[in-house]
Amino acid sequence: MPKVLVAEDETAIADAIVYALASEGFEVEHCALGGQVAPSVRAGGIDVVVLDVGLPDASGFDVCRELRTFSDVPVLFLTARNAEVDRVLGLELGADDYVSKPFSPRELVARVRARLRRARTDAQSGWRRVGAFEIDPDGHRVRYHARPLDLTRYELGLLMALLQRPGAVLTRAQLLDRAWDDGDSSDRTVDTHVKTLRAKLRAISADADPIRTHRGIGYSMAV
Numbered sequence: 001m002p003k004v005l006v007a008e009d010e011t012a013i014a015d016a017i018v019y020a021l022a023s024e025g026f027e028v029e030h031c032a033l034g035g036q037v038a039p040s041v042r043a044g045g046i047d048v049v050v051l052d053v054g055l056p057d058a059s060g061f062d063v064c065r066e067l068r069t070f071s072d073v074p075v076l077f078l079t080a081r082n083a084e085v086d087r088v089l090g091l092e093l094g095a096d097d098y099v100s101k102p103f104s105p106r107e108l109v110a111r112v113r114a115r116l117r118r119a120r121t122d123a124q125s126g127w128r129r130v131g132a133f134e135i136d137p138d139g140h141r142v143r144y145h146a147r148p149l150d151l152t153r154y155e156l157g158l159l160m161a162l163l164q165r166p167g168a169v170l171t172r173a174q175l176l177d178r179a180w181d182d183g184d185s186s187d188r189t190v191d192t193h194v195k196t197l198r199a200k201l202r203a204i205s206a207d208a209d210p211i212r213t214h215r216g217i218g219y220s221m222a223v
Helices: 011-023 034-043 060-067 084-092 105-125 153-164 172-179 187-204
Strands: 003-007 027-031 048-052 075-079 097-100 128-130 133-136 141-144 211-214 218-221
Touching (some): 003 011, 003 034, 034 048, 097 105, 133 153, 153 172, 172 187, 172 218, 187 211, 187 218
Parallel strands (some): 003 027, 003 048, 048 075
Antiparallel strands (some): 128 133
């Protein structure tokens, strides 16, 4: 029986969600504070998190950011906000879906089921999540915001190198060593491929730029 953690502080909304999920055979755990989410997920057994953005003690965005440091559990944001910038931010942080209030409990249940199916399929096929990216190292495939990226050999090597150590600053020399197998490439080669890679990422999410430039040093990946 899949278990869903519902983090929602409005009692009426929480009760409706819990009832809808339980009626469809889900086991449901409810909490009203953001600080309770990570410990519950760390304890194990949570298959999906339904996460309200406006929790009283913490932003749902911050909670999701913390979850993504140790877990790839599917996260569905639940919020009264409907601004595009909020949706983009939520997805950039690694959320899987975004449901705006008011909503249909039946729709929410359907979205939870869809996330569970996707998670099972990905686990069976070797995909793993890193922020808004999903990577299949053996298949040399990458998805960004659930959309496949058409990358050249060196763009893929560059992206994989950055995703192996999210947040770490890699020098151009380090990136050359990890993504290139010839001795004729230079720092300019790295910069050129970062430029083309960024263009492909922006074609999927125009407002996002997860690749960070550290002048005089190199690049890092923010996830």
